Amino acid sequence: LAFEESSRMTDPGARITGVTAAQKFFSEDKERAFEAKMVDEQNKLLVFQQQLEKETDGQIKFFGLSVNETIKVCLLNGMAKRAEKIRADFKVPDKRFWYTKLHALTQMRDFEGLDAF
Amino acid sequence: ISEAEEQNALDLNLIKEFGRRELVDSLNAISGAKTLVLDPSLVGPLGLLTEVSLLKHHGVSKIFWLEASPLAAPTTAIIYLTRPTIGHIKAIANHIKQHSATSPPSKHLYYVLLVPRSSVLVKKIFEDEGVLGDVNLSTFEMGFIPLEDDLLSLERDSAFKEIWMNGDETVIYDSAQALVKLQRAYGLFPRILGKGDEAARLINLVTRLSPSSSPTAPLSSDKIDSLIVIDRKVDMITPMLTQLTYEGLIDELIGIKNSYVEVPASLLAQPTAPNSSQAGSSASGPSSTPLSSEKKKKHHLTAVNDTLFAEIRDLNFSAVPRKLQKAAHRLDEEYKNRLQSKSIAQIKEFVGRIGGIKADHQALNLHTGLSELIAPLTRTTIFDKSLEIQQNLLASYDPSGQITAIEDLIAQGAPLHLVIRLITLASLTTGSLKQKTLESLKREILQAHGYTHLPLLISLSSPSLSMILPNPLPSSYLKEMPNHQAPPKFPFTSARKSLRLFFEDLGDGGGGSGGGPVPSETVEGEPDISYVYSVWAPMSVRLVQCVAQKGAVLAPLNTPAPPGAWGDSATGGGAGGTTGGKKEKIRAHPIVGWKGFEDIVGNIPGETVDIVQLPSGASQGANGGSSGLHSLAQRDSLTTTTIVFFLGGCTFAEIAALRWMTKQSKGRRYVIATTGIISGRSLIESLGSINS
Numbered sequence: 001l002a003f004e005e006s007s008r009m010t011d012p013g014a015r016i017t018g019v020t021a022a023q024k025f026f027s028e029d030k031e032r033a034f035e036a037k038m039v040d041e042q043n044k045l046l047v048f049q050q051q052l053e054k055e056t057d058g059q060i061k062f063f064g065l066s067v068n069e070t071i072k073v074c075l076l077n078g079m080a081k082r083a084e085k086i087r088a089d090f091k092v093p094d095k096r097f098w099y100t101k102l103h104a105l106t107q108m109r110d111f112e113g114l115d116a117f
Numbered sequence: 118i119s120e121a122e123e124q125n126a127l128d129l130n131l132i133k134e135f136g137r138r139e140l141v142d143s144l145n146a147i148s149g150a151k152t153l154v155l156d157p158s159l160v161g162p163l164g165l166l167t168e169v170s171l172l173k174h175h176g177v178s179k180i181f182w183l184e185a186s187p188l189a190a191p192t193t194a195i196i197y198l199t200r201p202t203i204g205h206i207k208a209i210a211n212h213i214k215q216h217s218a219t220s221p222p223s224k225h226l227y228y229v230l231l232v233p234r235s236s237v238l239v240k241k242i243f244e245d246e247g248v249l250g251d252v253n254l255s256t257f258e259m260g261f262i263p264l265e266d267d268l269l270s271l272e273r274d275s276a277f278k279e280i281w282m283n284g285d286e287t288v289i290y291d292s293a294q295a296l297v298k299l300q301r302a303y304g305l306f307p308r309i310l311g312k313g314d315e316a317a318r319l320i321n322l323v324t325r326l327s328p329s330s331s332p333t334a335p336l337s338s339d340k341i342d343s344l345i346v347i348d349r350k351v352d353m354i355t356p357m358l359t360q361l362t363y364e365g366l367i368d369e370l371i372g373i374k375n376s377y378v379e380v381p382a383s384l385l386a387q388p389t390a391p392n393s394s395q396a397g398s399s400a401s402g403p404s405s406t407p408l409s410s411e412k413k414k415k416h417h418l419t420a421v422n423d424t425l426f427a428e429i430r431d432l433n434f435s436a437v438p439r440k441l442q443k444a445a446h447r448l449d450e451e452y453k454n455r456l457q458s459k460s461i462a463q464i465k466e467f468v469g470r471i472g473g474i475k476a477d478h479q480a481l482n483l484h485t486g487l488s489e490l491i492a493p494l495t496r497t498t499i500f501d502k503s504l505e506i507q508q509n510l511l512a513s514y515d516p517s518g519q520i521t522a523i524e525d526l527i528a529q530g531a532p533l534h535l536v537i538r539l540i541t542l543a544s545l546t547t548g549s550l551k552q553k554t555l556e557s558l559k560r561e562i563l564q565a566h567g568y569t570h571l572p573l574l575i576s577l578s579s580p581s582l583s584m585i586l587p588n589p590l591p592s593s594y595l596k597e598m599p600n601h602q603a604p605p606k607f608p609f610t611s612a613r614k615s616l617r618l619f620f621e622d623l624g625d626g627g628g629g630s631g632g633g634p635v636p637s638e639t640v641e642g643e644p645d646i647s648y649v650y651s652v653w654a655p656m657s658v659r660l661v662q663c664v665a666q667k668g669a670v671l672a673p674l675n676t677p678a679p680p681g682a683w684g685d686s687a688t689g690g691g692a693g694g695t696t697g698g699k700k701e702k703i704r705a706h707p708i709v710g711w712k713g714f715e716d717i718v719g720n721i722p723g724e725t726v727d728i729v730q731l732p733s734g735a736s737q738g739a740n741g742g743s744s745g746l747h748s749l750a751q752r753d754s755l756t757t758t759t760i761v762f763f764l765g766g767c768t769f770a771e772i773a774a775l776r777w778m779t780k781q782s783k784g785r786r787y788v789i790a791t792t793g794i795i796s797g798r799s800l801i802e803s804l805g806s807i808n809s
Contacts, residue, residue, distance in 0.1 A: 066568070099530065
């Protein structure tokens with residue numbers, strides 16, 4: 001599977017092309033609609049992560065993280081707006097978003113933020 | 118176990134001896150000093166078979182890991198001991214090429230011992246690399262490794278994945294060979310029973326590989342009455358649950374590998390104890406890395422030297438603290454006795470026992486420490502919640518509510534393997550999940566744990582595994598089925614009823630019971646095998662009971678069996694002849710196959726097998742018949758052994774259940790053989806690993 005191959009790649013550019021290739025394979029198969037959609041989402045995430053890394057001048061590593069981890073890293077670094085954007089883009093359910101946020105806030109020891117919950 | 122029963126028990130050390138001798142023979146075949154290069158995955162199993170000193174004794178001067186990096190061997194002869202995986206073979210070929218590339222080319226003699234056997238592919242790789250002429254290929258058939266005196270393992274951790282995900286049948290072949298080897302040692306299995314398609318394949322192989330056609334055919338074994346093969350696929354529910362026995366929990370939460378567990382070194386530090394040599398010994402004997410660098414130490418968990426462990430390993434975890442307390446009291450008494458002892462004779466006696474007491478003390482230390490490690494882990498919300506979901510699913514209580522609960526767990530960041538186990542369980546118990554629910558669950562998982570797990574999810578719902586099934590089934594799934602029809606659904610509810618899989622404690626209504634291990638009322642005599650999972654009787658073991666302990670399937674042992682259930686009609690022994698609350702051991706009835714349970718067992722997907730094996734000389738029937746009668750008459754006084762082989766691995770809880778059966782019935786012992794010991798966690802993780 002092209003998908004497995006892409007997950008081993010470390011180079012961002014190559015990885016995105018790999019994922020795109022996998023997406024094509026999946027979309028050719030009618031029954032893999034779900035998988036195709038998921039891979040598409042992954043692609044979106046990777047691109048978004050690249051963008052995030054650029055915004056932070058490569059200071060913070062985003063690439064290859066999961067959606068949850070990305071949200072968490074955003075929150076940890078005071079990029080709450082970005083986190084909200086991911087939440088909207090990837091339709092993260094409230095429940096999961098709040099738990100993630102809770103974990104992030106506790107990790108930061110941001111008790112004011114926790115209080116505001 | 119009384120002595121009378123002991124005398125006919127199987128001595129599994131024989132197998133260890135076999136393996137050891139074979140290894141030594143192959144080492145001795147090569148003269149002079151030699152360097153041993155080991156496949157890392159073999160070190161654990163080998164450590165159980167032999168010690169470094171033995172290897173040294175036979176001319177091994179240095180031991181290395183098999184790695185891709187260049188190898189500098191001081192001796193001419195280099196022995197590679199490895200499994201025939203492509204990566205390893207290539208690494209060996211590279212070593213050889215590097216050696217010949219240096220100037221002056223270093224001269225080495227290469228011997229490659231393949232475990233358990235060579236393959237055409239190996240030769241092909243060596244040929245392609247142009248080094249086939251330089252290597253001497255031979256094999257080392259490792260076979261079963263006895264982990265305990267009633268437990269044999271092939272230590273093939275990825276067996277399940279290889280068979281059902283990759284469709285690789287080498288494990289089946291290797292298992293068959295190992296079983297045939299058992300037959301060579303102890304005689305032909307008089308009867309072979311099995312459940313499951315792959316189990317059927319294995320049995321077929323065993324009968325074909327059996328040397329019954331040769332003139333030196335072994336006679337029917339008088340020690341082993343039957344072999345029961347259970348294929349992991351038949352019972353996927355059990356490994357998905359959280360094991361609740363002591364040993365099982367250690368495996369779930371800390372992890373046991375090749376019967377070694379990693380514990381903080383402080384738990385083992387008791388250097389003054391005279392018997393400490395065994396407890397402190399490390400598993401990584403032949404490793405070249407310094408041990409002091411790791412904080413954690415490995416401890417060989419075995420009941421052979423550790424009587425306390427033998428007592429508690431199979432108990433439900435809720436009962437363990439009480440047992441430990443008792444042991445502590447006993448030790449305390451012993452120490453007090455010392456103070457009270459007055460006469461010289463008494464003191465002398467105490468000194469004689471001091472070694473044993475010290476060892477007990479140390480064992481107690483270790484197990485208290487281990488329980489302390491585990492206990493907080495069992496009190497986390499996620500652990501509690503997952504237990505509750507498991508038990509509700511098993512009771513078929515509010516399935517859709519459980520799905521929501523699983524979603525909650527994902528949101529809380531529960532470990533991936535746990536979530537997948539729960540979803541698999543939901544899919545298995547309800548038959549299938551609605552396409553939409555499943556997709557949203559999958560989406561949640563991918564977003565929470567990363568998209569890299571997509572292949573795992575795909576393979577879980579592939580036809581060969583079908584651990585998670587959507588509803589309706591996709592048409593490509595049907596295409597891959599032999600007759601383009603949906604496979605028979607796993608009849609969970611009917612099986613649960615007929616095999617009494619779900620055991621509800623009195624007064625502990627099935628549904629909302631959840632929340633923590635249900636403490637069982639009695640510590641000593643657990644009423645049923647279901648105690649190992651608190652409420653669930655492992656189906657695999659129930660199937661074994663269908664063959665070997667029929668009464669237990671029909672009714673709990675501590676209540677009188679329904680009249681005429683299996684009483685005298687079955688055997689002279691009377692399986693159903695349980696007497697009230699008295700814990701009288703029931704005489705095991707002879708193996709009569711699946712009789713009485715054909716319908717129930719037949720309803721469970723997978724082939725059912727029942728074969729009577731006769732030694733070649735007796736194949737005319739007359740002889741075989743009489744020997745059968747003979748042994749039947751003897752059975753009253755003899756203990757026979759039933760070997761239960763799990764193809765694809767089994768859990769510690771299942772082992773505990775089988776040990777419980779050994780304790781319950783007189784005249785039959787169970788020896789567990791398996792391709793490896795698994796837990797739901799290791800199973801899912803092996804399926805999820807992308808490489809190799």
